[in-house]
Amino acid sequence: xxxxxxxxxxxxxxxxxxxxxxxxxxxxxxxxxxxxxxxxxxxxxxxxxxxxxxxxxxxxxxxxxxxxxxxxxxxxxxxxxxxxxxxxxxxxxxxxxxxxxxxxxxxxxxxxxxxxxxxxxxxxxxxxxxxxxxxxxxxxxxxxxxxxxxxxxxxxxxxxxxxxxxxxxxxxxxxxxxxxxxxxxxxxxxxxxxxxxxxxxxxxxxxxxxxxxxxxxxxxxxxxxxxxxxxxxxxxxxxxxxxxxxxxxxxxxxxxxxxxxxxxxxxxxxxxxx
Numbered sequence: 001x002x003x004x005x006x007x008x009x010x011x012x013x014x015x016x017x018x019x020x021x022x023x024x025x026x027x028x029x030x031x032x033x034x035x036x037x038x039x040x041x042x043x044x045x046x047x048x049x050x051x052x053x054x055x056x057x058x059x060x061x062x063x064x065x066x067x068x069x070x071x072x073x074x075x076x077x078x079x080x081x082x083x084x085x086x087x088x089x090x091x092x093x094x095x096x097x098x099x100x101x102x103x104x105x106x107x108x109x110x111x112x113x114x115x116x117x118x119x120x121x122x123x124x125x126x127x128x129x130x131x132x133x134x135x136x137x138x139x140x141x142x143x144x145x146x147x148x149x150x151x152x153x154x155x156x157x158x159x160x161x162x163x164x165x166x167x168x169x170x171x172x173x174x175x176x177x178x179x180x181x182x183x184x185x186x187x188x189x190x191x192x193x194x195x196x197x198x199x200x201x202x203x204x205x206x207x208x209x210x211x212x213x214x215x216x217x218x219x220x221x222x223x224x225x226x227x228x229x230x231x232x233x234x235x236x237x238x239x240x241x242x243x244x245x246x247x248x249x250x251x252x253x254x255x256x257x258x259x260x261x262x263x264x265x266x267x268x269x270x271x272x273x274x
Contacts, residue, residue, distance in 0.1 A: 001032045008041045012048055018135050018159035026066055027103035030112050050164070059169030065107025065162045069094060069119075072106060081172040083126060086194065089178040093118035095186050107162045110147065113154040115243045116189040116210045120148055124215040125194035125207040126171040135159040145207070145217040151243060153214075174198050177267045179260035180210075183248055190248035191256035195264035197223070204268060206261050208233065211253035212241050223269045226262055233258060 009025070010016055021040030025031060031042070045066055052067035053075050061081075063072065069091050076087035093116075094100065109119035110130065123130070123144035130147050132140050134157065144165055148154050156162065174196040181191045191211035197204050204223045208216045218232050237257075242250035265271070 001034060003032065003036050003039060003042075005037055006039050006042055009044055010041065012043050012045045016043075022159070024111075024161060026105040026108040027068060029100055029104040030108060045161075056166070059172070061167045061169075061172060063106050063123075063165050063167070065105060065110075065164055067106045068102055069096075069104050069106070069109075070098070070101040073101070082199075083172045083174050083176050083196070086122060086125070086176045086178060089180075090118040090122040093121070093180055093189055093192060095188070106165065110144070110165065111154060111156060111162055113148045113150070113152050115151050115213055116192070116247070117148075118189070118192065120144070120215055121192050121194060121207065121209040123165050123167065124148075124209065124217050125176070125196055125205070126167045126174075127196075127205070127217075128165045128167045128171075130165045131163045132156065133161045133163045139163075145215045148214050151213040170198065170200065171196060173200075174205075175268060177264040179263055181256045181260060183252075188247045191253050191260055193257060193260040193264055195261075195268050197268040204265070206233075206264065208237065208257050208261065211243060211248070211257040212237055213243050214241070216241070223265065226265065229261055229265050230258055233261060 021038060023039050023042055025042040025044045048066060050064035050066055052064050052071040054062040056062055073088055073091045076084050106119045109117045128144035129141050130144055132142065142155055177195040179193045180189050182188060183190055189210035192209045194207045195204060202222055204220045206218045216237055218236060224232065242253050244250045
């Protein structure tokens with residue numbers, strides 16, 4: 001897609017005052033996928049030189065906004081954390097070609113804030129925290145589960161940049177379970193549910209995305225019963241929170257989310273074979 005309203009592309013390493021019509025350019029897989037008539041200038045992040053993934057001293061993992069899906073997938077193959085398989089499962093949820101994998105970024109997926117964004121699913125499920133940098137250099141942090149506020153909406157102020165997302169060590173040591181449903185083969189996620197069982201205290205977190213307009217991250221101090229899980233989901237996700245588009249009606253998305261959540265509960269609590 002030619003963005004014929006764009007008049008300039010500037011290097012993000014050379015700070016220039018933010019102005020109306022600016023946009024950050026990461027991989028560009030979304031920006032160049034459809035017309036963007038409001039844009040006049042792109043601020044290119046590709047030369048910032050941020051390490052894609054950094055293991056921090058406390059055992060947590062920092063993922064740069066410019067980390068591509070291919071880089072995340074490659075890293076996960078040799079990563080020894082119990083939650084590592086979830087990385088590849090979420091990467092595969094893109095159902096995209098290798099061309100997209102090599103250009104699309106973790107930060108771009110988060111900032112697009114689409115319900116089916118699998119990097120939203122991954123970071124929300126593992127209790128991630130996004131680091132946001134304003135034009136004046138000031139920083140603030142938000143839970144990944146709270147960063148996306150609706151379909152296409154996020155807590156990102158004018159000119160603010162998503163610098164990275166950090167996954168805490170404790171979440172990376174959780175045992176995880178993943179379920180995804182689509183209306184048709186190789187289709188966009190209509191419901192995506194992730195469970196994370198904490199080996200330290202036995203708590204269970206269940207995160208619902210794709211079926212809802214924003215992530216819903218539910219935490220239980222002890223694994224709930226089937227009825228308790230269903231009641232918690234119905235009590236947290238309102239009627240208007242179920243997403244509605246050509247990839248699934250709200251009633252179907254709710255049905256699948258509840259079904260997948262129960263499958264995850266049974267898998268992680270050892271009830272699946274009973």
